[in-house]
Amino acid sequence: MTLSLESLSIIAVYSAMAVYTVAFILFAMDLARRSAPAPAAASVGAQSAAASGGSTAVLEKADAPAKPAKGPRYLRAAMAIMTLAWLLHVAGTVMRGIAAERVPWANMYEFSLTATAIIVGVFLAVQVWQDLRFLGVFVSGLALIWLGIASVNFYVAIVPLAPSLQSVWLVVHVFVATLGTGFFALGAGLSIVQLIQTRRAAGAASGLSFMRTLPGADALENLAYRVNIVGFVFWSFTLMAGAIWAERAWGRYWGWDTKEVWTFVIWVVFAGYIHARATRGWRGSRSAWLAIIGFAAVIFNFVVVNLFFKGLHAYSGLPTS
Amino acid sequence: MSSSRPSDHIDSRPEESGIDEPRLGLVGSLRFFWRQLTSMRTALLLLLLLAIAAVPGSLVPQVSSDPNGVIQFKAENPGITPVLEFFQVFETYSSVWFSAIYILLFVSLIGCVIPRTRHHLNALRARPPKTPARLGRLTGHTTRTVATDTETAVGEARSVLRRAGYRTERYGDSISAERGYARESGNLVFHIALLGVLVSVGLGGGFGYSGQKVIVTGSSFANVLGDYDSFNPGRFFDETRLEPYTIRLDALDVVYEEENLAAYGQPTDFTAHVTTTLRDGSQSDGDVAVNEPLSIGGTQAYLLGNGYAPVITVRDADGDVVSSEAVAFLPQDSQLTSLGIIKVPDGLDEQIGMRGFLYPTAAELDTGAYSSTHPDLRNPLLTLEVYTGDLGLDEGAAVNAYNLDVEGLTQIAGREAGADDPSAATLMLEPGETVDLPDGLGSIELESIPRFVSLDIHHDPSQVWVLISAVLALGGLITSLFIPRRRMWIRVTDAGDGSSTVEYAGLARGEDPRLTDGVAEIAERHSARFKVDA
Numbered sequence: 001m002t003l004s005l006e007s008l009s010i011i012a013v014y015s016a017m018a019v020y021t022v023a024f025i026l027f028a029m030d031l032a033r034r035s036a037p038a039p040a041a042a043s044v045g046a047q048s049a050a051a052s053g054g055s056t057a058v059l060e061k062a063d064a065p066a067k068p069a070k071g072p073r074y075l076r077a078a079m080a081i082m083t084l085a086w087l088l089h090v091a092g093t094v095m096r097g098i099a100a101e102r103v104p105w106a107n108m109y110e111f112s113l114t115a116t117a118i119i120v121g122v123f124l125a126v127q128v129w130q131d132l133r134f135l136g137v138f139v140s141g142l143a144l145i146w147l148g149i150a151s152v153n154f155y156v157a158i159v160p161l162a163p164s165l166q167s168v169w170l171v172v173h174v175f176v177a178t179l180g181t182g183f184f185a186l187g188a189g190l191s192i193v194q195l196i197q198t199r200r201a202a203g204a205a206s207g208l209s210f211m212r213t214l215p216g217a218d219a220l221e222n223l224a225y226r227v228n229i230v231g232f233v234f235w236s237f238t239l240m241a242g243a244i245w246a247e248r249a250w251g252r253y254w255g256w257d258t259k260e261v262w263t264f265v266i267w268v269v270f271a272g273y274i275h276a277r278a279t280r281g282w283r284g285s286r287s288a289w290l291a292i293i294g295f296a297a298v299i300f301n302f303v304v305v306n307l308f309f310k311g312l313h314a315y316s317g318l319p320t321s
Numbered sequence: 322m323s324s325s326r327p328s329d330h331i332d333s334r335p336e337e338s339g340i341d342e343p344r345l346g347l348v349g350s351l352r353f354f355w356r357q358l359t360s361m362r363t364a365l366l367l368l369l370l371l372a373i374a375a376v377p378g379s380l381v382p383q384v385s386s387d388p389n390g391v392i393q394f395k396a397e398n399p400g401i402t403p404v405l406e407f408f409q410v411f412e413t414y415s416s417v418w419f420s421a422i423y424i425l426l427f428v429s430l431i432g433c434v435i436p437r438t439r440h441h442l443n444a445l446r447a448r449p450p451k452t453p454a455r456l457g458r459l460t461g462h463t464t465r466t467v468a469t470d471t472e473t474a475v476g477e478a479r480s481v482l483r484r485a486g487y488r489t490e491r492y493g494d495s496i497s498a499e500r501g502y503a504r505e506s507g508n509l510v511f512h513i514a515l516l517g518v519l520v521s522v523g524l525g526g527g528f529g530y531s532g533q534k535v536i537v538t539g540s541s542f543a544n545v546l547g548d549y550d551s552f553n554p555g556r557f558f559d560e561t562r563l564e565p566y567t568i569r570l571d572a573l574d575v576v577y578e579e580e581n582l583a584a585y586g587q588p589t590d591f592t593a594h595v596t597t598t599l600r601d602g603s604q605s606d607g608d609v610a611v612n613e614p615l616s617i618g619g620t621q622a623y624l625l626g627n628g629y630a631p632v633i634t635v636r637d638a639d640g641d642v643v644s645s646e647a648v649a650f651l652p653q654d655s656q657l658t659s660l661g662i663i664k665v666p667d668g669l670d671e672q673i674g675m676r677g678f679l680y681p682t683a684a685e686l687d688t689g690a691y692s693s694t695h696p697d698l699r700n701p702l703l704t705l706e707v708y709t710g711d712l713g714l715d716e717g718a719a720v721n722a723y724n725l726d727v728e729g730l731t732q733i734a735g736r737e738a739g740a741d742d743p744s745a746a747t748l749m750l751e752p753g754e755t756v757d758l759p760d761g762l763g764s765i766e767l768e769s770i771p772r773f774v775s776l777d778i779h780h781d782p783s784q785v786w787v788l789i790s791a792v793l794a795l796g797g798l799i800t801s802l803f804i805p806r807r808r809m810w811i812r813v814t815d816a817g818d819g820s821s822t823v824e825y826a827g828l829a830r831g832e833d834p835r836l837t838d839g840v841a842e843i844a845e846r847h848s849a850r851f852k853v854d855a
Contacts, residue, residue: 157584158583159578159584159587160587161589162587222834225832229802229803232798232802233798236794236795236798240795243791248612249612249623250623250625251531251614251623251779252531252779254522256383256385257386261376261378265376271368272369272372275364275368277832278331279329280331280361281329281362290369310387
């Protein structure tokens with residue numbers, strides 16, 4: 001019984017990856033379509049023409065016009081396919097949890113499943129609030145690559161929890177860390193688009209003509225900020241909850257273990273990001289770079305620190321070399 | 322936005338460019354330096370510097386968290402070691418340069434927070450400012466006509482705003498309102514609480530202590546300085562603070578996975594059953610488990626390690642007992658293959674040192690060597706290599722009890738000795754067995770193999786203050802990031818024919834992405850009060 005659920009979970013995850021690939025292609029085709037000359041775009045869908053007209057205005061007003069309208073065909077199809085992929089993904093993750101009889105984030109493989117499910121989930125949910133479908137390429141691409149790496153390189157069979165992981169803090173600390181990671185991922189996506197948009201405004205990236213259909217750099221920066229501060233609160237909580245758990249499990253709340261160091265570094269980088277937002281001369285591209293560096297550090301902390309650094313957070317479940 | 326902010330804060334007015342700046346005197350220079358230190362740009366720079374400065378400590382092992390790693394690193398990298406030592410990289414987080422960065426950061430923080438606190442305390446008592454003459458240029462400006470007289474419209478405006486949590490003030494026929502003071506309060510609480518964390522860690526840590534102790538099943542530990550295997554006192558530690566109590570280890574229960582073949586033999590639970598005796602002589606039973614420390618006498622006892630401690634009795638040629646004790650063997654792998662050192666300096670004709678391997682579930686490999694296939698005692702085997710010679714214990718120099726330096730010693734039983742002489746092969750014992758030592762030195766008996774636990778005992782009075790500060794910081798952070806600080810104005814003008822024209826407008830103070838919606842909402846609520854039911 002346990003085994004069959006475990007294999008079903010794998011099948012669901014692989015199916016989700018296949019469907020994410022389709023969504024990724026559709027999102028990319030949508031961007032390509034946006035690159036078409038404006039009149040052609042107008043013939044495809046009146047909405048996109050409207051969107052291409054005002055760059056910042058579209059997002060600054062959070063009411064009716066910014067709500068995800070029906071939108072062009074590719075985009076609608078992409079969103080539907082993305083939702084399907086996400087449902088498969090969540091099903092695979094939940095089955096893994098049921099099979100293991102615990103939360104599905106006790107090793108790197110499971111953490112990857114849950115973290116990517118949350119990234120995509122936040123992306124889908126956020127559409128109710130604001131039309132961020134242009135991030136679809138980034139989000140589906142990220143989920144696909146991450147799931148691929150996790151399935152090939154991080155996969156471990158279900159094993160019982162080691163005594164040190166048997167704690168309510170596994171549920172709280174790690175889950176909030178995945179939430180924070182999800183928000184930082186979206187924020188980084190927005191900041192990347194913002195940087196491209198800034199370059200385009202400066203005339204340096206004129207080739208990317210689809211960019212004119214996206215929100216302007218200022219609107220993207222504001223959005224990225226709102227997403228990142230949510231991530232920052234989750235990250236602060238992760239840090240605190242981790243310290244409380246460390247006290248229970250290892251007898252000290254802070255010991256500069258490699259993982260603790262990197263969690264601290266990330267926290268400080270995003271604290272810097274928030275200060276940069278409020279510092280004259282640091283708004284715009286500079287603070288966007290800080291957000292991207294912060295997310296890069298999150299990924300580094302997850303992959304490199306887990307696998308190659310010596311420390312107490314050795315929970316990948318992979319055999320050590 | 323306000324003069325209390327650093328001058329390069331995004332909300333403060335840009336500084337006038339000094340055309341006729343007077344020369345700075347000493348006071349002027351100090352003032353200039355202080356302004357630089359407390360500027361946003363400096364705080365930002367120090368934050369980024371702190372992030373970068375923390376990185377080396379994750380690349381190089383640290384004395385505090387991995388002392389053995391440091392020793393190994395130094396042995397493997399003799400070239401770079403002096404450079405790293407010079408820059409205190411093995412103690413990054415207490416190094417001069419790391420401390421300098423965070424101390425400067427906190428000085429900058431204090432310099433920023435003090436004037437802001439003063440300013441904010443005044444703002445909390447101040448009335449909302451006068452209504453601007455022209456509301457048309459402000460955010461979300463809306464105009465509506467309502468069927469009521471001016472006085473009623475103004476009265477309702479005040480009531481709507483008050484109900485929405487605004488502090489209000491009437492100026493003529495307009496209401497000026499402000500809300501979200503908690504944003505700045507939260508921001509200040511956050512920064513002050515961070516100071517609280519730093520002070521608690523820095524000062525409070527000095528009053529604590531921590532120590533380690535290995536306890537073999539059936540034996541006890543007393544909380545006195547001499548009974549610890551290792552002890553790290555805080556700066557202000559004083560021996561009289563040790564609360565006298567004892568902990569006896571009655572049993573260590575270990576549960577192994579038996580069904581899941583992917584994890585067969587993996588331990589899933591460690592629980593140490595102990596009997597504690599307090600100062601007043603009262604005894605009670607308790608458990609110490611991973612993630613579940615035991616609270617006793619103001620300290621916490623953590624179960625951080627365990628293993629086997631074979632009881633080995635050494636007898637001389639006449640059969641008299643020379644030594645008999647449980648020796649803690651250090652686990653070498655997940656199957657608990659364990660390594661132990663036994664030194665017998667007195668009582669035999671020669672000093673002997675033994676290096677033993679314990680295989681809890683022994684299996685012979687094709688090569689003739691042994692390995693353990695399960696961490697539980699299912700087929701235990703102890704192998705001993707015996708050396709004679711000067712153990713170096715008589716000079717009084719510190720010698721690591723867990724290490725046998727075989728330099729200058731002669732192997733009388735073991736692989737090398739046994740290669741020439743089969744009677745000098747490695748000694749092998751199962752529990753209850755006795756074997757003779759070579760050369761008629763005596764005999765060795767493996768009596769039993771009890772488990773041991775390694776307990777960490779901690780006393781940290783500052784811990785609770787760190788936690789309180791951290792919780793305050795988190796609360797302050799959430800408040801300061803998500804509560805919008807905004808001003809709102811409602812102005813009423815008489816439109817004749819018994820109706821009034823009402824203007825609504827807002828002003829953001831700091832990040833406030835939903836201000837436009839906020840104004841629209843207030844306008845809707847206010848004008849709805851005058852709608853006549855049809």
